[in-house]
Amino acid sequence: MMARLITYLRDHSRALKYVFFAYLVFTIAFDYFAERHVPHFFGDSIIGFWAFFGTVGCLGMAVVCKGLYNNWLHQDEDYYDK
Numbered sequence: 001m002m003a004r005l006i007t008y009l010r011d012h013s014r015a016l017k018y019v020f021f022a023y024l025v026f027t028i029a030f031d032y033f034a035e036r037h038v039p040h041f042f043g044d045s046i047i048g049f050w051a052f053f054g055t056v057g058c059l060g061m062a063v064v065c066k067g068l069y070n071n072w073l074h075q076d077e078d079y080y081d082k
Contacts, residue, residue, distance in 0.1 A: 027051045 009016055028048035036045070043049035 024051060024055060 028051050031051060032047050039045040043053060
């Protein structure tokens, strides 16, 4: 069942990308209409800051973790044959 779901998502990756971007636009629009209280952090007064911060943080962590894997954890194919 999980393999069919992954195959379906892989085949429809373009539509899935549009859904994620639509959700990001929705969160920024919701943040625009949300009631503002006293800002405690510098980002609280900027519209869409936390949505942008979360997206950039997630992408940054993915890039850093992929770099760590390629440079530190990755082993050759014949690693266990040696």
